[in-house]
Every structure is written in C-alpha cells, then in structure tokens.
Amino acid sequence: MPHPLDPAMPGVNAGMRLTPKNRRVSGNPRWSDSKSLRKYSHLWFVLPGLLFFSAVMVGPALFAFVVSLTSWSGLGTDYQFIGMNNYVAAALHWPFYRAALHNLEIFVAILVFQHTFGLFVAVQLNAKPRFMQFYRTVLFLPVIVSLVSTGFIWTLMLSSNIGFINPVLHDLHLGFLAKNWLSDPQWALPTVIVVIAWNSLGWSVVLYLAGLQNIPEELQQAAQIDGANAWQTFWRVTFPLLSPSFTSLTVLTFIGTFRAFDVVYVLTGPIGSPNFSTDVLGTLIYRNAFGGSGFNNNDLRMSFAITMAIILFLLMTAVCWAMIRVLRKREIEV
Amino acid sequence: MTTLTDQARRRRRGVNSKRTKRIVAIARGLFLSLVSLMILVPIAAMFLASFKTVPDFFGNPYGLPSVWAFDNYSRAWREAHVSTTLPNTIFVTACSVLGSVFLASLIAYGLSRKEKPFAMAFYTLFVAGLLVPVQMIVLPLFILLKFFGLFGTLFALIVPYIALGLPLGVLVLTPIAATIPRDLISAAEVDGANPWQIYWRVVLPLMKPGLISVAILNGVWMWNEFFIPLIVAFKPEAQTMPVGIVAFIGAYSTEWGLVFASVVISTAPVMFAYLLMTRQFQSGLTAGAIKG
Numbered sequence: 001m002p003h004p005l006d007p008a009m010p011g012v013n014a015g016m017r018l019t020p021k022n023r024r025v026s027g028n029p030r031w032s033d034s035k036s037l038r039k040y041s042h043l044w045f046v047l048p049g050l051l052f053f054s055a056v057m058v059g060p061a062l063f064a065f066v067v068s069l070t071s072w073s074g075l076g077t078d079y080q081f082i083g084m085n086n087y088v089a090a091a092l093h094w095p096f097y098r099a100a101l102h103n104l105e106i107f108v109a110i111l112v113f114q115h116t117f118g119l120f121v122a123v124q125l126n127a128k129p130r131f132m133q134f135y136r137t138v139l140f141l142p143v144i145v146s147l148v149s150t151g152f153i154w155t156l157m158l159s160s161n162i163g164f165i166n167p168v169l170h171d172l173h174l175g176f177l178a179k180n181w182l183s184d185p186q187w188a189l190p191t192v193i194v195v196i197a198w199n200s201l202g203w204s205v206v207l208y209l210a211g212l213q214n215i216p217e218e219l220q221q222a223a224q225i226d227g228a229n230a231w232q233t234f235w236r237v238t239f240p241l242l243s244p245s246f247t248s249l250t251v252l253t254f255i256g257t258f259r260a261f262d263v264v265y266v267l268t269g270p271i272g273s274p275n276f277s278t279d280v281l282g283t284l285i286y287r288n289a290f291g292g293s294g295f296n297n298n299d300l301r302m303s304f305a306i307t308m309a310i311i312l313f314l315l316m317t318a319v320c321w322a323m324i325r326v327l328r329k330r331e332i333e334v
Numbered sequence: 335m336t337t338l339t340d341q342a343r344r345r346r347r348g349v350n351s352k353r354t355k356r357i358v359a360i361a362r363g364l365f366l367s368l369v370s371l372m373i374l375v376p377i378a379a380m381f382l383a384s385f386k387t388v389p390d391f392f393g394n395p396y397g398l399p400s401v402w403a404f405d406n407y408s409r410a411w412r413e414a415h416v417s418t419t420l421p422n423t424i425f426v427t428a429c430s431v432l433g434s435v436f437l438a439s440l441i442a443y444g445l446s447r448k449e450k451p452f453a454m455a456f457y458t459l460f461v462a463g464l465l466v467p468v469q470m471i472v473l474p475l476f477i478l479l480k481f482f483g484l485f486g487t488l489f490a491l492i493v494p495y496i497a498l499g500l501p502l503g504v505l506v507l508t509p510i511a512a513t514i515p516r517d518l519i520s521a522a523e524v525d526g527a528n529p530w531q532i533y534w535r536v537v538l539p540l541m542k543p544g545l546i547s548v549a550i551l552n553g554v555w556m557w558n559e560f561f562i563p564l565i566v567a568f569k570p571e572a573q574t575m576p577v578g579i580v581a582f583i584g585a586y587s588t589e590w591g592l593v594f595a596s597v598v599i600s601t602a603p604v605m606f607a608y609l610l611m612t613r614q615f616q617s618g619l620t621a622g623a624i625k626g
Contacts, residue, residue, distance in 0.1 A: 039450065039451060040451060041529065042443075042444045042445070042447060042450050042453070043444060043452065044444070044529070045440045045441065045443050045444030045529075045533065046440070046441050046444035046445060046456055048437060048440060049437040049438065049440055049441040049460075049500060049504075050441070050456065052437060052496065052497060052500075053459075053460065053463070053497055053500055055478070055497075056471075056475065056478070056493055056494060056496075056497035057463050057466065057471060057497050057498070057500075058459075059474070059478075060470075060471035060473075060474030060475050060478065061466060061470060061471055061474075063474040063477075064470050064471060064473070064474055067473070067474070074473070121366070121369060124362050124365060124366055125366070127362060129359060129362050129363055129366060130363065131363075131366075133612075134370075135366045135367075135369075135370055136612075136616075137609070137612050138370040138373050138374060139369065139370065139373060140612075140615075140616055141373060141377070141605070141608070142373060142377075143619065144554055144604050144605065144608045144615065144619075145377075145558075145601055145604070145605070146557070146558030146560070146576055146600065146601070146604075147558065147560065148558065148560050148576040148579065148580065148600075149380075149558075149576075149597050149600060149601045152380070152579070152593065152594065152597045153376045153377065153379070153380045153597070154376065156376070156379055156380060156383050156590075156594065157376050157379060161391075161392065162383075162391040162392065162395060162590055163395060164379055164395055164396050166395075167395040167396060168396055198372070198373070198376070201369075201373075203620075206616050206619075206620055207620055210620060255464070255465070259467060261560075261561055262560045262561065262576075265560070265564075265580075266580065282467075282469070282561075285467075285469045286469065286561075289469065289473065290565065302473060305469065306469075306470060306473060309467050309469040309470035310470055312467050312469075312470075313465060313466055313467055313470055316465050316467070317462070317465050320465060
C-alpha cells in the first residue's frame with residue numbers, strides 16, 4: 001500500500017486543486033506540511049476499525065485464497081501447492097452445480113413470492129385498515145426469529161413424528177394431502193422454500209410499505225383525475241415509484257438465499273437429505289470442510305471447500321454489483 | 335378534456351359507493367387476519383410444545399398439552415445447558431454490539447467526507463465485507479484465534495462478530511455522519527475542542543438514531559448467529575443458544591419438550607424487545623436494506 005501521506009498518490013489532489021483556496025494554500029510552502037497532515041487526520045478515526053477488520057476479515061480472506069491453491073485437507077500439516085487445480089475441480093464437481101441450482105430455485109421462488117404476495121400484503125396495509133399496527137407487528141415478527149428457531153418451529157409443524165400439520169389434515173378428512181414433507185425428495189425443497197418464505201415475508205411487507213408511504217398522494221390523485229383506473233394507477237404510477245424498495249429487496253433476497261445454511265441444517269441436516277434434494281452451497285461447503293453425518297475424516301477437503309466459498313463470494317459480488325447497476329437505473333427520483 | 339375527467343369522476347364515484355367500500359374493507363381484514371394467522375399459529379405451536387411431555391408429542395400432536403409440563407423449563411435450564419448458554423449469548427451479544435457500534439461510528443465519522451483521500455476506497459472495502467461468505471474466512475479465523483489463545487473462550491465469537499458487524503455499521507452510519515453540518519464541527523474546533531472531543535461530544539450524540547439502528551441490526555443477527563459458533567464452539571461453556579440447542583438435540587433426540595423450552599428461551603428475549611420497540615426494530619432492520 002502506498003504511504004498515505006504520499007502527495008503523488010492519484011486521487012489525493014483530485015478535486016482539491018480546483019478550488020482557488022486550495023491552490024493558494026498548496027502554493028504556500030510554509031503551510032503545505034501541516035495542511036497535508038490535516039488532510040489525512042480523518043484516517044485516525046478509521047485506523048482502529050481498519051486494523052481490526054484487516055486482521056479478522058481481510059487477512060483471513062487473503063489467507064483463504066492461498067489455502068485454495070493447496071491440497072490441504074484441513075487436518076495435519078500435509079499439503080502441496082497445486083495451483084488452480086481446486087478451481088478446475090470445483091468447475092467439474094457436479095454436486096456444486098446441483099447445490100447452486102437449489103440456491104437458484106430458492107432465490108427465484110422467494111423473489112417471486114416477495115414481489116407478488118409481499119407487495120400485495122403491503123398494498124393492503126397501505127390502505128390503513130383497522131388493526132394495521134397489529135398486522136404490521138405480526139407480519140414482521142418472523143424476521144427477528146432466528147433461522148434455527150424457525151427450523152425447529154417448522155420441524156414441529158411438518159415432522160412425520162411430532163408434526164402438527166399431517167394430523168390436522170387427517171382429522172379434517174383431508175388425509176390425502178398429508179405428505180412426508182421433509183423426507184419426500186419431491187417435496188423437501190418446496191417445503192424448505194415455504195419455510196424461508198414464512199421467515200422472510202416481513203422484509204417485503206415492511207420495505208414495500210415504507211416505499212408506498214413515501215409516495216406523495218397527489219401523484220396518485222393526479223393519475224386518477226386523468227382518468228386512470230386503479231389498476232393503471234398502480235402499474236404506471238405506484239409501482240415505478242417503488243423501484244428503490246424493489247432494488248433493495250431483490251439484492252437482500254439474493255444475498256440471503258445464496259447464504260442459506262441454518263434452515264437447511266436444522267430442517268434436513270448437513271447432507272441436505274433426502275438424497276441431497278435440499279443440498280445448498282452452504283451445506284455443501286460445510287460438509288467438505290468439516291464433515292457431516294456419514295462422513296469420515298478421509299472425505300475432508302478443506303482447501304476444496306474454501307475454493308468453493310471463494311467462487312461463491314466472487315459470484316455473489318459480481319451478481320450484486322450487476323443487480324445494483326441495472327436496478328438503480330430504473331429508479332426514479334420523486 | 336373537462337367532459338372526460340367529469341365522466342371519469344362520475345364513474346369512480348359509482349364504483350366507490352359505500353357498500354363496495356365496506357365489502358372491500360371486510361375482505362381486506364379477512365385476508366390480513368388469515369396471513370397473520372399463518373404467522374402466529376406456528377409460533378403459538380412452539381409455545382405450546384414447550385409445555386408438552388414427550389408422549390404428548392406423539393399422542394396429541396396439536397391441541398393443548400394434556401399435562402402441562404412446566405418443569406420442561408427448569409430441566410432445559412439444567413440438562414440442555416441453558417444455564418450456561420443463555421448468559422453466554424447475552425454476554426457475547428452485548429460485547430459484540432458495543433464493540434461493532436463503537437468501531438463503526440469511528441469509521442463512519444472518519445469516512446464521512448467523501449472528498450477526503452481514501453474515504454471512498456475504505457468505504458468500499460468495508461461494505462464489500464457484506465458479501466464475504468463466512469465459510470471462506472472461518473478456517474483462517476480458526477487458526478488466528480488459536481494463535482491468540484482465544485479458542486474455546488467467548489472471545490472466539492466476539493472477535494469475528496465485531497468484524498462481521500462493521501460492514502453493516504459503516505453502511506448505515508456513514509451517510510448519517512455525512513449529514514452532520516460542517517459548521518457545527520468547525521464551531522467546535524473554534525471553541526478549542528480536539529478531534530476526539532468533537533467526535534465524542536458533537537458527532538456521536540447526533541448519530542444516536544443511527545447507532546440504535548445498527549445496535550438492533552447487529553444485535554439480532556449476533557443473538558441468532560449459528561454458523562460461527564457451530565464451527566468454533568464445541569463445549570457448552572463457549573456456546574450460544576442456537577448451537578446449544580442443536581448440540582442438545584444431537585445428544586438427546588427425543589426430548590422434544592426440552593428442545594422447545596430452549597427454543598422459547600432463546601426467542602422470547604428478542605421477541606419481547608421487538609414488541610417493546612416495534613418501530614425502532616422495523617426501521618432499524620430495514621435501514622441496512624434501504625441503504626444497500
């Protein structure tokens with residue numbers, strides 16, 4: 001890193017030279033020293049956090065990259081540098097694609113759910129019905145419940161042993177609807193998606209409601225006076241003005257669903273049972289790095305797991321960056 | 335033009351007659367109650383399950399417990415190690431929230447003038463931390479913690495929590511720090527305050543709403559965090575509640591009553607805080623999202 005006091009650094013003087021005041025000061029040799037020191041004085045406040053962050057995040061991230069170039073298993077001191085082999089292996093590792101596909105399915109399902117159902121609920125709340133405060137409080141409640149607790153709550157609802165839903169269905173003479181929700185390969189992933197939807201509905205409701213309340217009523221009234229019906233007003237006026245909520249919700253959902261781990265771990269275990277049908281990137285990486293039930297130490301491939309985590313990080317960074325760029329463009333200032 | 339708008343108005347008045355309005359309001363109320371019920375039933379089931387005896391789980395899956403097993407809680411306290419993991423969770427969350435809010439407020443103040451050198455670069459660096467999957471850094475962290483002898487202590491959780499809490503804190507607080515009027519800071523300078531005093535006496539009090547947002551935002555995930563303690567904490571002495579519960583169920587997989595008593599104990603404090611400060615929680619938790 002270049003020295004922070006190096007005046008030759010690009011960017012240091014950019015924008016500063018333009019004002020006549022600065023030119024005068026930098027032209028005065030007696031003042032330039034203390035002035036340039038002052039220019040960096042704000043960094044003293046950044047320093048403690050930066051050192052801490054470097055030691056605990058940046059350093060380990062760089063170290064992780066070095067480990068990804070080795071064949072280290074995570075146990076013992078036996079390792080060799082194998083270059084990009086882990087990256088090639090990950091690109092050819094089909095469970096990686098299977099897990100990524102499950103993440104993608106969860107993401108798309110939750111995204112659609114939040115932008116349709118969540119938006120609809122928010123619009124209903126925005127009409128200020130009676131007990132609005134109550135609904136709002138209740139709907140956001142699952143967001144503060146941990147994903148582990150959510151997993152246990154839904155184990156209680158869905159389990160074939162202690163489950164709540166199947167006996168209710170049987171007693172309502174709807175027994176044909178009862179399923180082995182979490183152990184039927186066909187139903188396990190949709191069930192996990194429903195549980196995540198339950199946990200995250202509050203985000204879309206509160207974000208969209210905040211967006212709706214920010215829209216000046218005059219705009220909607222103006223549209224109505226111009227002869228637009230409710231449907232047209234919503235799609236032509238309201239929805240475009242909600243695009244900041246749309247952007248943050250989409251990015252938030254993306255980060256959340258591609259990081260999914262806790263819910264799957266509690267609901268279907270670290271191997272994403274049954275038969276890996278709920279295996280996501282989080283559990284796949286965890287299993288390779290630390291083992292899981294049915295795995296022994298020979299299966300541990302720490303460097304490989306770290307490689308997959310790095311790929312996930314690069315992928316998420318690229319997608320988030322692209323999303324923010326594309327979605328911000330369609331945002332309109334009120 | 336006028337005839338058209340008049341026509342439209344008349345049509346609207348017809349549609350929005352009192353009766354349709356009432357039907358719509360009733361339908362809306364029904365719909366919202368139904369959705370609320372879908373949220374509340376599983377939570378109520380969790381509370382009920384925490385009072386059930388084991389045979390009740392199988393013989394009486396829904397409905398009230400046939401025997402109210404209040405001792406589930408005292409047994410969970412002793413047998414499921416809640417007596418250790420609950421104080422651990424409180425201590426870890428408190429330390430990590432204070433640490434991350436304090437460091438993030440310092441950073442935010444330092445980076446609040448966009449035009450200052452490195453401000454944007456460091457801001458980007460911190461915010462990029464939001465995207466780092468924990469799996470990527472957890473192993474090097476493991477080695478680091480072992481090196482400093484923190485392994486097996488609660489600091490093995492506090493140190494990574496503070497670091498992972500910084501990105502959100504910087505993201506939320508920097509724009510807030512940037513809105514503090516410069517005149518106020520130069521006035522304090524003229525009055526002879528040193529930079530630390532300016533931060534402590536002028537900037538920090540003005541950032542208070544933001545600090546509360548960040549404390550809630552970080553506090554909730556730190557209280558609920560599962561992955562890091564799963565990797566770093568093996569013994570109850572160093573565990574927080576979410577991992578403690580999962581570890582307990584691994585050991586005694588049939589004691590469902592105790593499991594749900596523990597789940598209630600771990601969820602209730604956050605829920606209680608949320609019900610007390612619903613507004614702050616909702617605006618605090620979404621503050622990060624909107625800025626992002």
